[in-house]
Structures are given as structure tokens and as C-alpha cells.
Amino acid sequence: MDMENADPLGNGLDQFPDQVTSATAVVDAGGIVTGWSSAAQRLLGYPYEDVVGRPAARLLGGNADAVVRFSAVLEGRGGPTPLRHQDGHHMDAELRAYASLDREGNAQWLIVATSPQQPRPHREPRPHEDKATTEEAFAQSDLPVMIYDAELRALRGSAGATRALGLTEEQIRGRRVTDILPPHICTTVEEGMRRVFETGEPERFDVHGRPRRGAHDRYWAVSVSPLRNPAGQVRHVQLIALDVTQQHQARERLVLLNDVSAQVGSTLDVMRTAQEMADVAVGRLADFISIDLLDGLFRGVEPRPSATGSVALRRAAQRSVLPGTPEAVIRPGEVDYYPESTPPARCLDTGRSSLHRTLDEAIESWQVADPARAAKVRDFGMHSIMVIPLRARGITLGVAVLVRHRRRDSFDEDDLLLAEEIAARTAVAVDNARRFTRERTTALALQRSLLPQRLAAQEAAEVAYRYLPARSRAGLGGDWFDVIPLSGARVALVVGDVVGHGLRASATMGRLRTAVRTLADVDLPPEELLVHLDDLITHLRAEEEVATGPELEIVTDLIATCLYLVYDPVSRRCAAAGAGHPPPAVVTPDGKAEFIDLPVGPPLGVGGLPFEAVEWEVPRGSLLVLYTDGLVEVPEHDVGRGMALLRRRLEHPAHSLEATCDDLVQSLLPAQPSDDVALLIARTRALGAGQVATWDVPSDPAAVADARDKVARRLADWGLHEVVFTTELVVSELVTNAIRYGTPPVQLRLIRDTALICEVSDGSSTAPHMRRARMFDEGGRGLLLVAQFAERWGTRHRTGGKSIWAEIGLQDEWS
Incomplete structure (x- = not known):
């Protein structure tokens, strides 16, 4: 029921009748009864169905005076009015009328009757003082409260509302929200x-x-609730606005710190880590930020700031809410010098942060000392600055400068605490990156020092290689390679991989490479060389088990893989053995690529199983491709898939070995390989029949002279007259020793390569040893002479005997 005199603020509602306890009736504009209460039935005796829908006049006393009095009641003048009871007697009752509208908007009246014999039901009126107190409480409420009507115009406003809006209640009343607040x-x-x-x-x-x-910008939690009249209809709405700016800012700070923890330090790169801090803070805390670090951090060394004078800092990162970061005076990577009296220099010296306005004396003196920055301050209207140290583990690594020029709010103490927490977390990530850089630089320097600085000169094959250190947090691995010239113009190609990462893997790799070169010098077959390497790994593990302590944290599971391949350019044959290593690939001159089916040998360090070698012949100009598993096993695919891709790329090699290496690296590896990669490619050469001379020598001392004559004639044919004397002397001594101390058959071979190689083979496995002859000894001087005249000499064991060889330089140093 829509009562016109219902006041949403409570004015006069204490006069409204209680519809439950009062005798009430509703009469429309035509005088027809449309509502009848149970109290009215008790008062006059008429049931609901006998009254509703009938004229109200039949309830009156039946005289003209009753009708006049009833009309006066409808006009708002109450008083005693005669009514007719159901049993026929007349009674006087005091009537009051309340005008209202029905659902269709037509006028109607609520009639309230009170019998003179009964007390008139009513609510005790509240004391005047209570009404005044209620009104004062609303008007003086610090909470912003507004009352709006159906046209969304303000009816009332509390003290909190007027204070927040900066208007009086009289200025607010009758105005809509659009007349007061911003559009959004x-x-x-x-x-x-x-x-x-x-x-x-x-x-x-x-x-x-x-x-x-x-x-200032504020955040509000707004509640809008309906205000209903006694009929339950919404006539007005109440708006309450709670200022939740502090709670919002606290949440934003927590979110920002969480984002710093999640996003800063995702890589172990100093500049990238600093840039991540700038990316997170700009737009949420500052309008511009610059991060400068001590220059030594970029090389991984311990930072040592200058105690006096200007401070040199390298710009690590910067970011702005404006495109192109126009506030910056230098670019990332450049060095800037801060005078000793400036806030960044003092911050670096003291390790304490500071909060400034541009009118501060410290900032003004900085602008005087740095005109370029002073111009930026004026051009962009910078008004608030924070200078924060980046400190980690007791060391100040650099300085972050945060600036506001687009936000009108200045930095406050809460912002300073937040910036210090962000800088502290970033500093730890920067220091981690610095330590990683130092350790990685150390390991890389060690590893590169242990790898070949330049490949040894040899003519058996043209060689190209690539070594790529890992870019993962695990650090460098133990991949390595080598090219070792052997006797008889042969060459050994080696690749290996020590399981694990870090300095230990690099150091173990260096020891294995040294062992391989030592074993190769004694011309061990591939399978025997791997046996000795396996023993070496076992000894190394035993040494580390003895040296291991809680403070060393050394893991003793030393395991390595290795592939050792020997190529002979005279016979064009290869011999190879592997220890848990991927097989080599061979690409013939016609473009066919295939992997050699090597017997699967155990990795070095496992022990207990033998190694087997295979031999095969390759055409001149073939490619021998040796690699570590980092080339074919990447996160995107497994080893099988990687080897298939490698074979496919090798079937279309580039025009040069260097270009082929580049193609394999670019096509098979990601931009940041997670494991070390060693790649070695050799294009085989062959020595023609004109470069090799072989003679069988009878087991007769008289054959020595004939051997010298044959060698002299062949050297003359080759045009090597300057080494004839030296070669005859060497051949004479080697053949004499083979006939005297060896067993048939004896064979002499000359190989013309970068050096002249003399080889004498016999059927005995006993190797000669050089010794110093005494004054009257008849023997013992032969090998000493050979060692003096030859550049290198040695013994090579083979199936069914041995070979003594000597290399003679083609440029005679005594000529």
C-alpha cells in the first residue's frame, strides 16, 4: 500500500496505525470497501465477505449527520462518527483516514476506527529528544551516507558525505550523481x-x-540498499561509501611483492634480472626507474666501490611509462659517473635509502652538478624521487632510482619500505646471477684451457670443429674433443663426455684428454686405449672417495663416454671403438650418410666389460662426423629423433666443413642449449702410390746396404736430396736392429707426407729401448743416433709384430 505521508527518513511514521491490532478498512474513490481487517470484524460484527465490494455508507449510522462526519474524516478531520453494528444497534467510533494510491494509481483511503469503550491502539510517541538525537546522528555521521529518490536525486547527505564531496548538504540536495562525481x-x-x-x-x-x-585518487566500496515504505515498495535508496584506499594499497603492495618474487630472477643474467625489476615496478610504483650496478658485477667479480671521488656505475636496466624511456640520460650498458655528493653516491657508500622531493637541497645540488639530469627533471615535471640501494649478503651491488612525474601523489614512507623490499629481493637475484657468472666464467676458462687451443698439424684429414658450452643453470659440462697425429701419417679423432656439470666435470675432462694423448703416443689400438681409460676413471673415483668430506660435497659417481677413431690415409681404413658414446657418422663423396654399427661398449667408469673395435674402409674425401649427445638429444626430441635429423642434414652437406658445422648447430640445437656440445668433422685424404714406397728386407746383415741404396734412389726420385744422408743413417740403424734382434719378415716403408716417415717392421713384439752406451760398448748407440737425427720416433705394436718408426723433417736444419 503506497502511503503518501510515509517518510523514508522516519518523519511522522510514529503516527501511522498498526494494521495488525487496529480496526481498519480500505475505501476506494467510489466509496466501495476494498479491504476489511479482522479487528474491524470484531468491532462491528460484519464478516469480510459481507463488507468488501459494498458501499461504505451502509456501515454508517443511517442519518445525514453520519455522512457529513464521514466526509470530514476523509478530508482529514477526524472525530466521533456513528456506525451501525451487525446486530442493528448504533455505536460511536473515532475514525481517522489516511490517503494513498492503489496499484493502478487511483486514490484510496485507509480508515482506522477506535471504539470509545476500548483504548485506541497507537504507538507511544518518541520523546522529542530521541528524534533530535537520531537526526543529529545521521547528520554528523563520519560515514558517507546518501539518500536518493526514484529520480536519482539526492535527498539527504551525512557529514561524511559532505566532507568527501567538498559540498554542503544544501548544495548536494536535489543534485544527481552526474552533477557531482567524475563520469566513470x-x-x-x-x-x-x-x-x-x-x-x-x-x-x-x-x-x-x-x-x-x-x-587524491581514492578507492571506495559502495553499498546501495533499498528503503521501503510500510507497503514494502522501494521508494528511495541509501548509498554508503566506505573509503578502502589503504586496504587496496596494501593488497596492491602484496600483489607487487608476489610478482617480484615470481618474475624477478627468472634467469641468471645480471642485466636481465635488473630489467625484470624495472618492468615490474614501473606503472605500479613509479613512473620511471633506472638501475645502475657496479661494473665488476657484469664480469662476475666481487664489487668494490670507490671510496672517494665520483662513482662509476653501469646502467643495467631502465623503464618508463612513456614510450622510448625519454627520461633517461644514458642507455643500458653505458657507464655513468655520479658526483660524490649526489644521493646515488651517498646511497652506495652508506647502503641506506632516501626519499626526496625535487625541491630538496640534495636534489637541487645534484641538478647543479648534472645539468643533463636537471633538464630532464624540468621537462617531465619530476616531483618525487626515491634512491634505493641494492644490497645482498652485506654487499651493496648498485642503486635504483625511482621517479614520479605522471602520478600526482608523491612517494611516502610506505612506498619507501615497499621499494626497499623489492630492491632487496632483486639484489639477491642479481648477486646469484653475479656468482653464476663468476663460476661459469671460471669453469669456461678452465674448460677452454683444457680443450685444444689449436689443432695439431697433420695431413691425413681436413678438420673442423665446434664446441658450445651449456646455457643452463646446471653449468658447463665435460664435453671434449681432440685431433692427435699418430705415426705412419695416421690421425686419431676423439670425442668424449664426462657425466655431470661444473668445475669437477671440466677438471675430469682435462685429465681424460691428457690420458688419451699419452696413450695415443704409444700407439695403442682403440679398444686397448679405452680399457686404460676405464682403469683411470676407477682410480680417480677411488681418490675422490678418500678426499670426500662433508665440506667438499663431492659426488663420486665418475662416469664418462668416449669415442676413439683412427684413420690411416695410406690404407684409407678406419678403426674405432666406443665407450657408451653415440656412433660416428660417415658421409661418402656421393652424399650417402650412415652411422657405423659399433659394438655397444659400457661407459667409462662402469668397469668389468671389454671394448670391441671395428674397421672399415672409406673413400677419399669422405666425411667422418663425431659428436656428443648434446647435439642429438635436446628437450624437443630424444636421441633417436636427433640422430635421424643429423643423418638427414649430413646427406646435404654444405660447401665447406666450417659451413657444415654451422648448419648442424643451427638446425639441430635450440638457441640456448641445455647441455654442452662437441662436434668434430673430418674430410679424409689419401696418400697415393707415389707417396709410399715399401720393400721386403731379407733377414741378412748384408741386406742393409741394399736397403740404403733403394732409399737413396727413391729420395732422389722424390727430389729430397737434402735428407738422403739423414735418412740412410736412420734406415741403416733401424734395419740393422730388426735383423739382429727381431724376427722375419722384415719390411721397410717410406711415406712422404709433411715429414718423411721411415718404418721398419718385423715379426717380434719386443720393443727396443734407448740407453746410454759406455766407452767400450759396441752397441747401444743406434737408437740414440736415430733420436738425434729424427724429429720423432717410436714403436707401434700391431698384430703379429711391431714397427719402429722415425719422422725426418723435410727442411734440414743443418743445411
Whole structure:
């Protein structure tokens, strides 16, 4: 029931009748009864069905005076009126009428009757003092409360509302939200109030903005609830706005710190880590940020700031809310010098942060000392600055400068605490990156020092290689390679991989490479060489088990893989053995690529199983491709898939070995390989029949002279007259020793390569040893002479005997 005199603020509602206990009737504009209460039935005796729908006049006393009095009641003048009871007697009752509208908007009256014999039901009126107190409480409430009518115009406003809006209640009354608040706030608020009028359900939403010109940005939690009349209809809405700016800022700070923890330090790169801090802070805490670090950090060394004078810092990162970061005076990677009196220099010296306005004496003196920065301050209207040290583990690594020029709010102490926490977390990540850089640089320097600095000269094959250190946090691995010239113009190609990462793997790799070169010098077959390497790994493990302590944290599971391949350019044959290593690939001159089916040998360090070698012949100009598993096993695919891709790329090699290496690296590896990669490619050469001379020598001392004559004639044919004497001397001594101390058959071979190689083979496995002859000894001087005249000499064991060889330089140093 829509009562006109119902006041949503409570004015006069204490006069309204209680519809439950009062005798009431509803009469429409035509005088027809449309409502009848149970109290009215008790008062006059008429049931509901006998009254509703009939004229109200039949309830009156039946005389003209009763009709006049009833009309006066409808006009608002109450008083005693005669009524007719159901049993026929007449009674006087005091009537009061309350005008209202029905659902269609037509006029109607609520008639309240009170019998003179019964006390008239009414609510005790509240004391005047209570009404005044209630009104004062609303008017003086610090909580912003507004009352709006159906046209969304303000009816009332509390003291908190007038203070927030900067207007008096008289200025607010009758105005809509659009007349007071910014447009984006108005739209949200008015749409919410309309929905409350339509649905009758309260709503809550958040708004952000300035409530009046010149005010700071605020965050508000707005509640809009309906105000109903006694009939339950929504006549007005109440709007309450809670200032939740501090709670919002606290949440934002927590979110920002969480983002710093999640996003800063994702890589172990100093500049990238600093840039991540700038990316997170700009737009949420500052309008511009620059991060400068001590120059030594970029090389991984311990930072040592200068105690006096200007401070040199390298710009690690910068970011702005403006495109192109126009506030910066230098670019990332460049060095800037801060005078000793400036806030960044003092911050670096003391390790304490500072908060400034541009009018501060410290900032003004900085601008005097640095005109370029002073111009930026003026051009962009910078008004608030924080200087924060980046400290980790007791060391100041650099300085972050945060600036506001687009936000009107200046930095406060809470912002300073937040910036210090962000800088502290970033500093730890930067220091981790610095330590990683130092360790990686050390390991890389060690590893590169242990790898071949340049490949040894040899003519058996043209060689190209690539070594790529891992880019993962695990550090460098133990991949290695080598090219070792052997006797008889042969060459050994080696690749290996020590399981694990870090300095230990690099050091173990260096020891294995040295062992391989030592074993190769004694011309061990591939399978025997791997046996000795396996023994070496076992000894190394035993040494580390003895040296291991809690403070060393050394893991003793030393395991390595290795592939050892020997190529002979005279016979064009290869011999190879592997220890847990991927097989080599061979690419013939016609473009066919295939992997050699090597017997699967155990990795070095496992022990207990033998190694087997295979031999095969390759055409001149074939490619021998040796590699570590880092080339074919990447996160994107497994080893099988990687080897298939490698074979496919090798079937279309580039025009040169260097280009082939580049193609394999680019096509098979990601931009940041997670494991070390060693790649070795050799294009085989062959020595023609004109470069090799072989003679069988009878087991007769008289054959020595004939051997010298044959060698002299062949050297003359080759045009090597300058080494004839030396070669005859060497051949004479080697053949004499083979006949005297060896067993048939004896064979002499000359190989013309970068050096002249003399080989004498016999059927005995006993190797000669050089010794110093005494004054009257008849023997013991032969090998000493050979060692003096030859550049290198040695013994090579083979199936069914041995070979003694000597290399003679083609440029005679005594000529």
C-alpha cells in the first residue's frame, strides 16, 4: 500500500496505525470497501465477505449527520462518527483516514476506527529528544551516507558525505550523481542505483577516482540498499561509501611483492634480472626507474666501490611509462659517473635509502652538478624521487632510482619500505646471477684451457670443429674433443663426455684428454686405449672417495663416454671403438650418410666389460662426423629423433666443413642449449702410390746396404736430396736392429707426407729401448743416433709384430 505521508527518513511514521491490532478498512474513490481487517470484524460484527465490494455508507449510522462526519474524516478531520453494528444497534467510533494510491494509481483511503469503550491502539510517541538525537546522528555521521529518490536525486547527505564531496548538504540536495562525481564513477553508481530500484535487492561494487577536483585518487566500496515504505515498495535508496584506499594499497603492495618474487630472477643474467625489476615496478610504483650496478658485477667479480671521488656505475636496466624511456640520460650498458655528493653516491657508500622531493637541497645540488639530469627533471615535471640501494649478503651491488612525474601523489614512507623490499629481493637475484657468472666464467676458462687451443698439424684429414658450452643453470659440462697425429701419417679423432656439470666435470675432462694423448703416443689400438681409460676413471673415483668430506660435497659417481677413431690415409681404413658414446657418422663423396654399427661398449667408469673395435674402409674425401649427445638429444626430441635429423642434414652437406658445422648447430640445437656440445668433422685424404714406397728386407746383415741404396734412389726420385744422408743413417740403424734382434719378415716403408716417415717392421713384439752406451760398448748407440737425427720416433705394436718408426723433417736444419 503506497502511503503518501510515509517518510523514508522516519518523519511522522510514529503516527501511522498498526494494521495488525487496529480496526481498519480500505475505501476506494467510489466509496466501495476494498479491504476489511479482522479487528474491524470484531468491532462491528460484519464478516469480510459481507463488507468488501459494498458501499461504505451502509456501515454508517443511517442519518445525514453520519455522512457529513464521514466526509470530514476523509478530508482529514477526524472525530466521533456513528456506525451501525451487525446486530442493528448504533455505536460511536473515532475514525481517522489516511490517503494513498492503489496499484493502478487511483486514490484510496485507509480508515482506522477506535471504539470509545476500548483504548485506541497507537504507538507511544518518541520523546522529542530521541528524534533530535537520531537526526543529529545521521547528520554528523563520519560515514558517507546518501539518500536518493526514484529520480536519482539526492535527498539527504551525512557529514561524511559532505566532507568527501567538498559540498554542503544544501548544495548536494536535489543534485544527481552526474552533477557531482567524475563520469566513470557516475555511470557505475547510477546503474547500481537503478538496478536496486528495479530488483529491490542491495548491491555492492567498487569505484576508483577523485571525489572532487584537487583530491587524491581514492578507492571506495559502495553499498546501495533499498528503503521501503510500510507497503514494502522501494521508494528511495541509501548509498554508503566506505573509503578502502589503504586496504587496496596494501593488497596492491602484496600483489607487487608476489610478482617480484615470481618474475624477478627468472634467469641468471645480471642485466636481465635488473630489467625484470624495472618492468615490474614501473606503472605500479613509479613512473620511471633506472638501475645502475657496479661494473665488476657484469664480469662476475666481487664489487668494490670507490671510496672517494665520483662513482662509476653501469646502467643495467631502465623503464618508463612513456614510450622510448625519454627520461633517461644514458642507455643500458653505458657507464655513468655520479658526483660524490649526489644521493646515488651517498646511497652506495652508506647502503641506506632516501626519499626526496625535487625541491630538496640534495636534489637541487645534484641538478647543479648534472645539468643533463636537471633538464630532464624540468621537462617531465619530476616531483618525487626515491634512491634505493641494492644490497645482498652485506654487499651493496648498485642503486635504483625511482621517479614520479605522471602520478600526482608523491612517494611516502610506505612506498619507501615497499621499494626497499623489492630492491632487496632483486639484489639477491642479481648477486646469484653475479656468482653464476663468476663460476661459469671460471669453469669456461678452465674448460677452454683444457680443450685444444689449436689443432695439431697433420695431413691425413681436413678438420673442423665446434664446441658450445651449456646455457643452463646446471653449468658447463665435460664435453671434449681432440685431433692427435699418430705415426705412419695416421690421425686419431676423439670425442668424449664426462657425466655431470661444473668445475669437477671440466677438471675430469682435462685429465681424460691428457690420458688419451699419452696413450695415443704409444700407439695403442682403440679398444686397448679405452680399457686404460676405464682403469683411470676407477682410480680417480677411488681418490675422490678418500678426499670426500662433508665440506667438499663431492659426488663420486665418475662416469664418462668416449669415442676413439683412427684413420690411416695410406690404407684409407678406419678403426674405432666406443665407450657408451653415440656412433660416428660417415658421409661418402656421393652424399650417402650412415652411422657405423659399433659394438655397444659400457661407459667409462662402469668397469668389468671389454671394448670391441671395428674397421672399415672409406673413400677419399669422405666425411667422418663425431659428436656428443648434446647435439642429438635436446628437450624437443630424444636421441633417436636427433640422430635421424643429423643423418638427414649430413646427406646435404654444405660447401665447406666450417659451413657444415654451422648448419648442424643451427638446425639441430635450440638457441640456448641445455647441455654442452662437441662436434668434430673430418674430410679424409689419401696418400697415393707415389707417396709410399715399401720393400721386403731379407733377414741378412748384408741386406742393409741394399736397403740404403733403394732409399737413396727413391729420395732422389722424390727430389729430397737434402735428407738422403739423414735418412740412410736412420734406415741403416733401424734395419740393422730388426735383423739382429727381431724376427722375419722384415719390411721397410717410406711415406712422404709433411715429414718423411721411415718404418721398419718385423715379426717380434719386443720393443727396443734407448740407453746410454759406455766407452767400450759396441752397441747401444743406434737408437740414440736415430733420436738425434729424427724429429720423432717410436714403436707401434700391431698384430703379429711391431714397427719402429722415425719422422725426418723435410727442411734440414743443418743445411
